[in-house]
Amino acid sequence: MASLTGTLTFLINPSLDQHTAQKEEQLVHIRAHFNYDPEEDIYIPCKELGISFVRGDILHIINQDDPNWWQAYREGEEDQALAGLIPSRTFQEQREIIRHTLMAEGKDGAKGKKSKCNSCGRKHNKKNQKRKLYSSTGEDLDAEEILTYEEVALYYPQPNRKRPIVLIGPPNVGRQELRERLMETYPDRFGAAIPHTSRPRDDNEMDGKDYHFVPRHVFEADIIEHKFVEYGEFEKHLFGTSLEAIRQVVSSGRICVLNLHPESLRVLKASDMKPYILFVAPPNIDKLRQLRLSQGVIKVSDEELTEIIEKGRELEETYGHFFDHIITNFDLDRTYDELRGVIDQLEVEPQWVPAHWVT
Template sequence: MITTHMNGYVQEGSVQAANHRERAVDCPGDDTCLVKPPHCSAHMERIQQYQEELRKRRDEDGRGRHDIDPNASLRLKKLSQNPKVGVDNPTFEGKENAAKDVHRQAPVDELEEMLQAVKWVQQCLNDAQSQQDTELLLQLLAKEDFKCAYNIYTVVSQKMNRVNPTSPLTVQAQDLCSEVQKILKSSQQREGLELRALLTNPHLQALMQAHDSLAVQEMAEDNVIQYLGETVKMVRLQKTPDTPLGATVRNDTDSVVVSRVVKGGTAERSGLLNEGDEILEINGISVRGKHVNEVHDLLQRMHGTLTFLLIPSSQIKPAPHRQTVIHVRAYFDYDPSDDPFVPCRELGLSFQKGDILHVISQDDPNWWQAYRDGDEENQLLAGLIPGKNFQQQRETLKRTTPDKSQEQQGKRWYVKKGKKQKKKNASTLTKNNDGDDFLTYEEMSLYHQPANRKRPIALIGPTNSGHDELRRRLLSIEPDKFAVAVPHTTRNPRLHERNGREYHFVSRPGFESDLAVGKFIESGEYEKNLYGTSTDSVRHVVNSGRICVLCLHTRSLRVLRSSNLKPFIIFIAPPSQERLRTLLATEGKTPKPEELKEVIEKAREMEQDFGPFFDATIVNTEPNEAFLELRRLIEKLDTEPQWVPTSWLC
């Protein structure tokens, strides 16, 4: 196997797409070219022979448990002594009458044995009471009512004691039911309609599903045989276009080994394929010595029932534990086609900054299995995404590697950067809570705001984007529902101003003290006076039951998010440059072309640097439509839960 060493840890792999160290045995969307699987008659005959031998062995074991010594009963002894009497050699009126006579004679012979036994016991007993008891028993055995009851008992017991099948007859009971339902679609007969109603009953369908699941496991346990000196097992899986197998394979010298079982596939649900199992044959075709790409192409041409001949993994399987699903927000873009280290590019899951990912497996710490929020119905299999620590190490290595060594052997091993490189350092918001320089994922949870504690609305946008105007419209239309936080200032109050209404008037030392301990969301100085909005002022509005509306700079996001205010952050993006010129002209503004360009560029920078922290984005192309969209988003908070950092709920 090819290994690549990275920053103190080892990853198997190759940088060539044609030399994946793992290949998915099948992938969604590639089933249009499926054809019937090829057959190798010699291998198939040998497998069928193994199956036939197993069936014969089980049948012999079953018959051995039910064999009866002919000399053990008077009836069987008489039948064995008279070969002219019996089902196989009848001498009475035809075979049918002979069979009936034998069945009719069976309980009579048993009663005769009982009578003889009671008479023998009667001769051995001397006291009068015992003689009386045996006489009553003989009279009972001679009565016709007793003989009829005994006959009924014998017939019922024979039917109940019939030997059940020692193994499932089929693992496709569901498919058989579906076929019968299709046949009955055109039937209008009473029996057909009744059978169709029975087969479509949810309880019967659930029974068939449970039967097939248990049958597959039982047959897999039985199909443990010897092959080429190895203990192997045969596994049958159903490959359909709707549900892929969901497994990857890798080469280990000449062997083809199951590398990982992907959540959501047939292999994972059946529990029959395990990581580390070596695949010897698929539908009778030997795969030993084949490259994983050849195995992939082989399975792409197969459909229906696939029979795998496996050498079970020798690894000790850990006790099964319930997987805990965690929900994370991604803070970087990822494209598996640009990542040569992804084990299987076909199963790589692409995502963008801000996407919510549902991680369902962290068994491989370097490559998690996840679904992208909103795509669960279309995404049949879980996709592979870089693990948290793995991605952080890659980012650290990428940032500490000189630019001239970022290319190795003419191939980029990292996600490509944009044409315009940013000279400034990354924002502190992109740093992990643990002190790492790059925040990869943040665990999220669904949160539904209480009716009496509304989340603050923070409007973020560059100057002239229209976020100030949107805030003023909210406050003017519904002043009882929306409010602003009363700011703090160090200047002296004017005659019409009251402390706590227009401003909180504080001393400069007090303001600076609160600023040092992080109590202000934003602050600044104007004409030698300090101004700022504190978290306590925002909390006062929240506690009053109203919605606090804020217009903030992006540098205020760190304090706002680190508080327990649970803000809902909306980015107000400007429209195109020409449309922005028109909107500003209606307000009596005549900005220069370079000023308009600066607004557009500033918005692009804000979205690139802080986009993952925005809960929603509104492009302010038309002020009335933007305002209606803002109202819709705010009202949505009362009806739908939202994703928030899990740390906010602790």
């Protein structure tokens, strides 16, 4: 071939035969949003045929004929001789509804035994009243959802349309430091969405660079039109991150790095941004103390450290179905290297994303 001249044309012919191609078309790909162990399931017809999985696993469904039990493979195990059984979406939803109902009845019974005057002594945290965070959709984001499966499809990276990176985690876990390091080290590769505010512009500030300064009535009109991923009020002024500000970074060819409140994930995932959501989890209490020292915090109590850890567990339990990847921040340098590796991989390898993103 080295001695040939002129134009060479290569014809790539798929090796799949017709039967294999039809089988592939019949597959349904889903991401699990709950943990499942057939050994603990008293309803499964045959425990030996059940397959276990954890939240976030990709499952390939080959048969849905049975209304209660689907036949499936876990990602990477498609070459097994037999598929395994998993509960169908409808069956799992029914079980979850019953479980939630029993839990609610148990809570109501417990409340009835308590003194009614307990609620009168509730303390309000004045610090939390200074800044209010709102959902840009106005929905009740605390309502419980029945999470079973989500249909997914492979998304191939697009060089001219980088997926935004969203860092989620409890306060003081190192998200801000990681974000700043990415943008300071690679300013041409990463960018920040310029926030909006209704406060007056200071003399040393530039509109469109430090903030997008808009009158309050304009800001409020944009809220009504759901133009913000999230917004809040601080000292009687509105602040927010708009979808358009994120879109501007993406249009520039850079990766938009965001630190958002987890309640904002619903709005962002429903947009056309195709975000990649990474959870920065706190380590154990000893490693967390070392991390806080590296951040310049000299005195930190065990209560403060425990609160960070508990908040991290709460976020993972409530919003874990949104997370694409989890990094435990034992050390900022090591976590930064891992984060950068995840982003590098994200730009060259296909990822499983919600199916409606690629249709």
